[in-house]
Structures are given as C-alpha cells and as structure tokens.
Amino acid sequence: MKQEKIYLKDYKKPDFTVDSIHLDFNLNEDFCRVLAKTQIKKTSPGAELHLNGEDLKLVAIKINGQALSPDQYTITPEELIIPSVPEAFTLEVETELQPQNNTSLEGLYKSNGIFCTQCEAQGFRKITYFLDRPDIMTSYSVTIEADKTKYPVLLSNGDRIKVEDLGNGRHKAFWRDPHKKPCYLFALVAGDLGVIRDTFTTKTGRKVNLEVYAAHGKQERCWHAMDSLKKSMKWDEETFGLEYDLNDYMIVAIDDFNAGAMENKGLNIFNSRLVLADSNSATDVDFHSIESVVAHEYFHNWTGNRVTLRDWFQLSLKEGLTVFRDQEFSADMTDRGTQRIEDVDALRTGQFAEDAGPNAHPVRPESCMAVDNFFTMTIYEKGSEVIRMMQTIVGRKGFRKGMDEYFRRHDGQSVTTDDFASAISEPNGKDFSQFKRWYHQAGTPVVSIQEKFDASKGEYHLTLEQHCPATPNQPQKDPFHVPLMMGLLDSRGQELKLECEKIQINSDGKHLIELKDKKESFVFKGLSERPVLSILREFSAPVNLKWEASQDDLYFLMEKDTDSFNRREMAQKLGLTVLHNLVAQARAKSPLTVDPRFVKAMSAIIRDASMDPGFKSKMLQLPSHAILAQEEAILDAEAFHQARTTLRTAIARENRTHLLDIYRQFHGVEPKSRDTKVFAHRSLKNQALGYLADLNDPEILEIVNKQYWEAQNMTDRMAAMMLLADSDSAHREKALQNFHDEWKNDSVVINKWFTAQATTSRTNVLEDVKALTKHPAFSLTNPNNVYSLLRAFGANIVRFHDPKMDAYEFYADKILEIDAKNPQVAARLCAAFNFVQKLEPAMKEKALKQIKRMVAVESLSKNSRELLQSALV
Numbered sequence: 001m002k003q004e005k006i007y008l009k010d011y012k013k014p015d016f017t018v019d020s021i022h023l024d025f026n027l028n029e030d031f032c033r034v035l036a037k038t039q040i041k042k043t044s045p046g047a048e049l050h051l052n053g054e055d056l057k058l059v060a061i062k063i064n065g066q067a068l069s070p071d072q073y074t075i076t077p078e079e080l081i082i083p084s085v086p087e088a089f090t091l092e093v094e095t096e097l098q099p100q101n102n103t104s105l106e107g108l109y110k111s112n113g114i115f116c117t118q119c120e121a122q123g124f125r126k127i128t129y130f131l132d133r134p135d136i137m138t139s140y141s142v143t144i145e146a147d148k149t150k151y152p153v154l155l156s157n158g159d160r161i162k163v164e165d166l167g168n169g170r171h172k173a174f175w176r177d178p179h180k181k182p183c184y185l186f187a188l189v190a191g192d193l194g195v196i197r198d199t200f201t202t203k204t205g206r207k208v209n210l211e212v213y214a215a216h217g218k219q220e221r222c223w224h225a226m227d228s229l230k231k232s233m234k235w236d237e238e239t240f241g242l243e244y245d246l247n248d249y250m251i252v253a254i255d256d257f258n259a260g261a262m263e264n265k266g267l268n269i270f271n272s273r274l275v276l277a278d279s280n281s282a283t284d285v286d287f288h289s290i291e292s293v294v295a296h297e298y299f300h301n302w303t304g305n306r307v308t309l310r311d312w313f314q315l316s317l318k319e320g321l322t323v324f325r326d327q328e329f330s331a332d333m334t335d336r337g338t339q340r341i342e343d344v345d346a347l348r349t350g351q352f353a354e355d356a357g358p359n360a361h362p363v364r365p366e367s368c369m370a371v372d373n374f375f376t377m378t379i380y381e382k383g384s385e386v387i388r389m390m391q392t393i394v395g396r397k398g399f400r401k402g403m404d405e406y407f408r409r410h411d412g413q414s415v416t417t418d419d420f421a422s423a424i425s426e427p428n429g430k431d432f433s434q435f436k437r438w439y440h441q442a443g444t445p446v447v448s449i450q451e452k453f454d455a456s457k458g459e460y461h462l463t464l465e466q467h468c469p470a471t472p473n474q475p476q477k478d479p480f481h482v483p484l485m486m487g488l489l490d491s492r493g494q495e496l497k498l499e500c501e502k503i504q505i506n507s508d509g510k511h512l513i514e515l516k517d518k519k520e521s522f523v524f525k526g527l528s529e530r531p532v533l534s535i536l537r538e539f540s541a542p543v544n545l546k547w548e549a550s551q552d553d554l555y556f557l558m559e560k561d562t563d564s565f566n567r568r569e570m571a572q573k574l575g576l577t578v579l580h581n582l583v584a585q586a587r588a589k590s591p592l593t594v595d596p597r598f599v600k601a602m603s604a605i606i607r608d609a610s611m612d613p614g615f616k617s618k619m620l621q622l623p624s625h626a627i628l629a630q631e632e633a634i635l636d637a638e639a640f641h642q643a644r645t646t647l648r649t650a651i652a653r654e655n656r657t658h659l660l661d662i663y664r665q666f667h668g669v670e671p672k673s674r675d676t677k678v679f680a681h682r683s684l685k686n687q688a689l690g691y692l693a694d695l696n697d698p699e700i701l702e703i704v705n706k707q708y709w710e711a712q713n714m715t716d717r718m719a720a721m722m723l724l725a726d727s728d729s730a731h732r733e734k735a736l737q738n739f740h741d742e743w744k745n746d747s748v749v750i751n752k753w754f755t756a757q758a759t760t761s762r763t764n765v766l767e768d769v770k771a772l773t774k775h776p777a778f779s780l781t782n783p784n785n786v787y788s789l790l791r792a793f794g795a796n797i798v799r800f801h802d803p804k805m806d807a808y809e810f811y812a813d814k815i816l817e818i819d820a821k822n823p824q825v826a827a828r829l830c831a832a833f834n835f836v837q838k839l840e841p842a843m844k845e846k847a848l849k850q851i852k853r854m855v856a857v858e859s860l861s862k863n864s865r866e867l868l869q870s871a872l873v
Helices: 219-240 284-299 312-333 336-356 377-410 417-428 551-560 564-587 596-607 613-619 625-631 637-654 656-666 676-693 698-710 714-725 732-743 750-758 765-772 783-794 807-819 823-833 841-855 862-872
Strands: 016-027 032-042 049-052 057-063 079-082 088-097 107-111 114-118 138-147 153-156 159-165 170-181 188-191 194-201 207-214 248-254 267-271 446-454 459-467 482-489 511-515 519-524 532-535 544-547
Touching: 016 188, 057 079, 114 248, 114 267, 138 153, 138 188, 153 170, 194 219, 207 219, 219 248, 219 284, 219 312, 219 377, 248 284, 267 284, 284 312, 284 676, 284 714, 312 336, 312 377, 312 417, 336 377, 336 564, 336 613, 336 625, 377 417, 377 482, 377 511, 446 532, 459 482, 459 511, 482 551, 511 519, 532 551, 551 564, 551 596, 564 596, 564 613, 564 625, 564 637, 596 613, 596 637, 596 656, 613 676, 625 637, 637 656, 637 676, 656 676, 676 698, 676 714, 698 714, 698 732, 714 732, 714 750, 732 750, 750 765, 750 783, 765 783, 765 807, 783 807, 783 823, 807 823, 807 841, 807 862, 823 841, 823 862, 841 862
Parallel strands: 016 138, 207 248, 248 267, 446 544
Antiparallel strands: 016 032, 032 088, 049 079, 057 088, 107 114, 114 188, 138 170, 153 188, 159 170, 194 207, 446 459, 459 519, 482 511, 482 532
C-alpha cells in the first residue's frame, strides 16, 4: 500500500462545522453497534463531505432521515465520501465494530473484559465515520447500553445525566459534556470495576466529585493517585488561577494501553502502572511518576482541552506546555534543584539523542507519514524547554501575565504555537519572531565559549558563538534566540556584581544573556580578580556547550557553584572526560587508568556529611551509557562497559568504609514513609549499595541479598533485585524466583521482573530475553509487557550492541510480529536502531541488514516504516 506524507503547509480550514453529535453505543460480547447522529453545516460552497473511517462495517447511513443508496456515497479503506450534501443537515451513521478483536488499542477495544477507548490521535475514526481532526470542536451527548451484570459501570465525558434499568438484564447510561471538544478527547469505559471516591472544593466553593476506578481488589492502591489529583487541582488554582469546570472528574486504570495516560475531558484513562501504588508494590520513582502524570493529565483540562490544537503539527502547543506545567508542579512538590536535574537527564538521554539521530524533527514538524509518530521526546520534553525559555526571558510574573492573556484570547478555540508565543510575548513587550525558530528548526544548538581576562583593566571578556548541526532536510540553520542564565564567581565562590551593558534582568531578578547573533561578545567591568564563569544555570536553554574551561575551574565549580544544577553539571562534564579517556584505553587494549583527581573529588562528595542526601545522590551518578554514546564518535559497547565499570570500582574501592557508613545510616529509616525527604535518603542509600556491589565482594553481596529478603518497601526490594540480577551471585536465581512467585499474577509489578533481567550487563542476557518472551506472564499484545522487556533490552546499549550477540535479528523479528498487531507499539521499539550510524562497520552492516529486511515487508505499518526508513539515509 502506498504511504504518502502529509504536510503542515497543506493545512486548510475544514469545509464543514459540526454543531453537535449524539453517540449511542449498544455493547455486546461479539459486536458493538454505534449510531452517530450529527448536526453538520457546510462552510465551503460545493464541498464534498469526506468523513474519516477505518476498520468499520457500515450498517446504515441517512441524511435528514432519508437513507442513502450505495451510489450516493463511496467507501475507501480510509474514508466515506458523500459528493452532494445540503448546506445544513442531520447525518446518521450506523456502524458495527468488534472491540474484542481490536489489538491496535485505538478506537474502542476490550482490556481484560473492560470496554475502553483511546482516540488520540486518530482513533475516533475506528468508532464511526467522522471529521476526525482537532479543529472540529463539537458538543457531545452519549448513551451507552450494556449487560447490567457484566458492565455495571458505564462512563463517558462530562456530566452523568441518568442511568436507566431496561428490565431485560441490561441498563443504559446518559452522558452530556457541556464543553465543546475535538473527537480525540472522546472517551467511554464500560466494565465491572472497583472505585474509590473523594471530593475537592474549588476556590469558588464548588464541590467536585472525584472517582478513581481499577480492577476489583486493586482500588485501594489508587489513593496515591487520588491524593495527587487533589494536589494538582489546588496547585493549578494557586499558580495559574485555573479552576476545574465540571461536576465530576474520573480516572480509570486499564492494563492494555499504548501510552501512559489520556486526558479525555472529565474521564482520564490511564495505564494501570501510573495509577496503582502502595509501598509494597511501587517504588519511590513510581510514586513520583504517578504524581507527575496525574498532574499532567489534569493540567490538560485547560492546556489541551479548553484550548486545543488546530492540527497535529501543533501537538507541542498542548504537550510541551503541559509537560512544563507538570515539571513545575513536581518541583514545588519536591526539591526544585533535584527535579531540574532529573528533567534535564531525561531530556539529554532521550531527546538529545533524537535530535542527533536519523529521525530528528522540529518541535513543530513540517511533515509526517504517521501522526502517531509525533508523540516524541522532541514534541514533549524539548517543547517544554521552549516554554521554559519563554518564562526565563519574561520571568515568572511576566509568564503568568502571558498565560492569563492566552486563555482570555483563546478559551474554547483550536490554535497554533504562533498564537501561544504571541500571547506570552505581546503583554510583556517582547519580540519573539526570532525565538520562534525553536519551533521550526530541529537539532541541538552548540554554544562555543571563549574567555579572556584583562587584569590591567579589570575586564572579563566573554565571547559566545552558536552553531546548530545539520539535521534531515535542514542542512543550514539560522541563529536561535538563546537565553543563558549566568553568573561570575570570585575565588571564594561568592557571586560577583555583573557590570555589563548587554546583560538582561528578567522580572524575577535573574541575570541572563540573550544570545541572538551567530557570534556576540560581552565585557564585564570592575573586576579585581579573574572570575570563574558559571553559565547555563538551571539549564536555561536546551543547548550543548563547547567550553574548554580549565580542569581547575571545572573542579572549582563542582565544589562551589551557587547553582546546584551547575555543580552537578560540572561533575558530569568531568566524568565524561574521564570515561572518554578510559574508552580510548579500552579500545587500544591498553591498561585502564583512572584519573585520581576525579576519584578524589567524588570521594569528597561521599564524605561530605553536610550535603543534602537527595542532591548527593545526583552528584554521585556517573554519565550513563546513553549519554556516553552521544558523546563518543564510535559506539563500542564493550569499551563503554569496561570504562564505566572501572571508574565505578575505583570510586567504590577508595570509599568502601564511607559508602558502608552511608548505607547503614539510612537503612531501615521509615521504610513505609512516602515523604520526599525519606525518598532522598533511600535513593542515596541504594546509590551507595550500587557502588559497593561493583566490588563483587561476597560480603557486600550478602548485604544486598539481606536487603532483598528483609525489604519493607518495593524501592529497597527492587534495588537489591536489580543488583543481584546483574551479578553472578549464588543468591541471584533464588531472589528472581521469589519475586516471580510473589508477583506473577500482578500485571503491573511483574513487569519490574522483566525489566530487571532485560537491563543486566550479563553476557547471556539475549538468551534470557528470548526465553522471557515465551513466559506465561508475557504477551506481545500487552504494551507494558513489550516496553518492560523488549524496549528495555533495546535501550541496554552494552548488550544490545554486543558484537558477540545477534540481538538485531531477534529484535527485528519482534518488531515485525508486533507491527502486524499494534503499529504504535512496534514504532516505539524502532528507536533502538537510532545509533546505527555510530556503530563500527561490522555492527553497522548487521543493523542495516535488519532495517532493510523490515522495510522490505510490504505490509509494514507507516508508523514503523517512517522511522526505519530514516535510519537508512
């Protein structure tokens, strides 16, 4: 089948508007009948009506009550076309679906006996024929009829009007959403579910009913999600003045779900792993993720639902903005500095690699083959950084002023990223015309730094030059508008007064350079000593720095910078230098020698009793293999493994006693607590244990084993199991078997067991993964299973790219097998091949052979084809 690209430049306003739609669902075990009654008006004289529809059986179609004959319409695999329609009319379309056979998990499908929907991005067209585009904002009313015993819970968007008992063992629910919305926000759930309930009183005194649904027996694990929802509602009122606008807010946990969660108006549908949590079954990271994602979906009520996107090329309008909002929420709920480090780590690991890979694309793309492929780190996380830069330029007060203007102008509309940028810039008197290049230019800019101090004049000269590497279809880039928060430190680490005419101060009083030209110089006067530069504070722009600072300055900043992000950044920069040298030694088959100065600096951190435990845990993290792969010219998996293991072992050997002291200090402290400070203590404790385990000391492995068996929370249990799984300890198999036996019937927790085995550095990991794909708890049709085992293995850089393994062929087989059932999930696995151009020739040839084999499959989905073809260029 020929697969064509679609282009932003081809956007045109719809030829029709839809005033309202009534959907009537009749749910049965072997089929579902849907009757859609729609009020439509023509806005373009002479236009044909083209309705999107896929995998539908058309039963009947009427206009103004009159049935259409087959010669009055045409059906293609993707459309229903009616050449001649009145200026205004009622369209009735009856379709028949088979949700139980829908493995794509788009549209209406069944998950463990529960009917549910996923309509973003283009799933609604698998429910009925409709104008499936986000700029069609419509009023919805819904009726759902089903067996009363099997499906006692019948949910949809908006307000529940009534539920009728039909007297024949079936019942019917009536719903109406008072707010217009695009069809991608439609939702339906029908099943037998447990529920917890609470209420939230808004700032104007309205009481909102809150409900969280999950499988029976699991609903008590939903209270953290409920608490997170209430915190989110309160925070959005206090921070942005945004109040919830319906009488009910519902969350439903589903096991089979392609993504993390969906913000359907008033009825959020969540992947179970992002709802279910208690201290026995969820780690501290899980608790934090649930709080963040619940907030994210709630915040969409205004940034995505009340104001939505004009077309899918504008996806970052809602996702980048809402990621920014959930990151700010998380920063306020935890520690702002630590949260910023976590967010930037995720950005660099995923999005920077995306920008440097074959599928690099702008925050606002220009074209695509599959709209589903827009749901990327670039759209979400880099999109969030674009919003953050706007806030950095105008300050928090200015940003709030702009947000207020955005909602004043566009509430109830479908708009563009240009509309948002104007709403922020204009009330603050800023010109964002150059800044908007962040939306349409791909790639990660590089800012080069040159420094000179003139002691005779007391002047420090800073020259900055920006360059952005070529990306697919964008060989040349114009200069970006780059906000760089900065400071100068004296020899004691104290902030110096900045005397420079070109330095800007935002409404928060923060000093920043707004780099706009390709090359600019800045002169700082009135200095009695050479200052030490601290730049890109708080990671104020998503750029790479090319900065040949002296080792003395980097170690100074690592110890004394007043910006916590930059202290940790210097530790990462120095760590990368050490790892680079070790990789070079490993590739040359030379003895590996660790720089003692770096070990000494890390030792000072370990022994600093005054350092905040959460921040210390971040300071002790070495650059990951994924970051190293971006920095090195050649991805040599074995050299990477030798380098990182050697460095970690050297640090652990030097600090064995002190690491044990840290472990003992925090071990067993408030094991059931969900306080963020206790989370930090556990993080540091398990970080110390991880270093110690690298010594491969039987005494340490006994401590790891003891922690596994005595753990009173999932965080400690998982930390121990991951270490045992990655070892040759005699305790390994027993711990893995115990975890399996305890959690084999829990669809959420068992995935942790899969991941623990897929991410080890053991040389037989491929055989383990192959065996696990045949495990009774694993199913290729369950996205969580696929992500926890196969995607985790694809991200295991050391073993996925091991020359001694034939991982590529196995992985390609699985992509093809999954692609035939669920293209969205298969496409997410394709990212494992993004590093193909960095592989050594023999490995590169192996990878390209498998990519070509997949692309040659005629039935390959456009989702996977688009991503794989790019890797061949």
